[in-house]
Amino acid sequence: MDVILNGEPKTIKSDSSILDLIQLLDLGDARIAVELNLEIVPRSEHSTIMLKAGDTLEIVHAIGGG
Amino acid sequence: MTNQGSASSLVDSPLVIDGKTYQSRLLVGTGKYKNLDETREAITASGAEIVTVAVRRTNIGQNPGEPNLLDVISPDKYTILPNTAGCYTAKDAVRTCKLARELLGGHNLVKLEVLGDQKTLYPDITETLIAAEELIKDGFKVMVYTTDDPIIAKRLEEMGCVAVMPLGAPIGSGLGIRNPYNIRMILENATVPILVDAGVGTASDATIAMELGCDGVLMNTAIAAAQNPVMMARAMKGAVECGRDAFLAGRMPRKLYASASSPIDGTFF
Numbered sequence: 001m002d003v004i005l006n007g008e009p010k011t012i013k014s015d016s017s018i019l020d021l022i023q024l025l026d027l028g029d030a031r032i033a034v035e036l037n038l039e040i041v042p043r044s045e046h047s048t049i050m051l052k053a054g055d056t057l058e059i060v061h062a063i064g065g066g
Numbered sequence: 067m068t069n070q071g072s073a074s075s076l077v078d079s080p081l082v083i084d085g086k087t088y089q090s091r092l093l094v095g096t097g098k099y100k101n102l103d104e105t106r107e108a109i110t111a112s113g114a115e116i117v118t119v120a121v122r123r124t125n126i127g128q129n130p131g132e133p134n135l136l137d138v139i140s141p142d143k144y145t146i147l148p149n150t151a152g153c154y155t156a157k158d159a160v161r162t163c164k165l166a167r168e169l170l171g172g173h174n175l176v177k178l179e180v181l182g183d184q185k186t187l188y189p190d191i192t193e194t195l196i197a198a199e200e201l202i203k204d205g206f207k208v209m210v211y212t213t214d215d216p217i218i219a220k221r222l223e224e225m226g227c228v229a230v231m232p233l234g235a236p237i238g239s240g241l242g243i244r245n246p247y248n249i250r251m252i253l254e255n256a257t258v259p260i261l262v263d264a265g266v267g268t269a270s271d272a273t274i275a276m277e278l279g280c281d282g283v284l285m286n287t288a289i290a291a292a293q294n295p296v297m298m299a300r301a302m303k304g305a306v307e308c309g310r311d312a313f314l315a316g317r318m319p320r321k322l323y324a325s326a327s328s329p330i331d332g333t334f335f
Contacts, residue, residue, distance in 0.1 A: 005126060006123040006124065006126055007123070008126070010126075025124075025126055027124065030124070030134060031134055031136045031137075031169060032124055032169065033121075033165045033166070033168035033169035034168075035161075035164075035165055038161070040164050040165065040167075040168045041168075042168065043168070043171075058123065058165070059123065059124045059126070060121050060122060060123055060124060060165050060169065061121075061122070061124045061134060061135075061136075061169065062119040062120070062121060062134070062135050062136050062146070062148065062166075062169060062170075063096075063119065063120050063121075063122050063135055064095070064096040064097040064098065064099060064105060064119065064120065064135060065095060065096060065097040065118060065119055065120025065149055065151050065286075066095030066096075066097045066098075066118055066120075066149065066151065066237070066238075066264075066284075066285075066286030066287065
């Protein structure tokens with residue numbers, strides 16, 4: 001199924017949790033934050049929230065800035 | 067010797083933001099550095115304890131092992147101040163702050179900046195006020211970037227912002243403190259820390275901000291865009307300390323005409 005990840009379409013397996021996606025992206029240990037359909041998903045819920053086709057995700061991190 | 071120069075009167079009270087005490091009055095950004103090593107060295111040299119970061123999309127599938135800024139600037143060592151740079155609406159700024167809070171494990175101190183246009187990067191005050199209200203209601207501790215308008219600065223303070231940060235000049239311009247009289251007016255009315263944010267170009271600009279009585283200075287480009295950022299970071303550390311001391315010492319009054327430093331009495335000619 002397809003989701004929109006950071007503005008780009010991404011094909012993932014059905015029955016994927018947010019954690020599955022994070023691990024697929026090799027971001028398992030990274031300091032990131034996840035937003036699903038404009039709602040923050042707390043880290044504690046990454047493994048329990050399942051993705052649906054058409055979901056929009058943002059995965060962000062901290063970078064240099066003033 | 068008078069008591070005025072005694073050691074006890076040479077002690078400053080620390081900067082307090084949202085109940086937390088800081089020894090350094092210099093806050094620095096982490097943007098525009100050549101690499102993370104330079105970032106780390108410059109920030110160490112600056113002595114800053116509060117460090118700003120931006121929140122952006124993670125690179126997907128590119129350089130998975132890439133070092134992360136927060137591995138270099140550890141939240142255990144520094145107070146991380148996520149910003150809302152690049153936001154032109156209250157909605158985007160609030161969304162960014164919520165992501166930052168999640169990213170930093172519930173840390174709720176943020177630097178709110180809502181910009182008006184790309185050319186000036188001047189704050190959009192209408193949107194800033196809306197965002198500040200919403201963030202404060204949601205439990206955020208807001209350090210707010212604003213214009214040097216004393217009325218707006220006071221309003222932001224009254225809303226509950228934990229620090230008000232008027233610009234000295236446009237972001238990244240290096241033009242220095244363009245309206246010291248407005249900064250003074252803001253300081254006169256303030257009961258929360260006032261920090262000059264943006265506009266500092268070189269060490270003397272930071273000193274001027276502190277001599278006016280500001281509680282601190284926040285800068286990024288002045289250090290990162292120097293030919294030698296690490297040395298400029300050290301210069302800024304000294305400049306902020308010097309300006310603070312000069313403010314506390316209380317400068318002599320300005321006079322139009324001369325006043326001899328050597329006594330007239332006892333001249334033999």
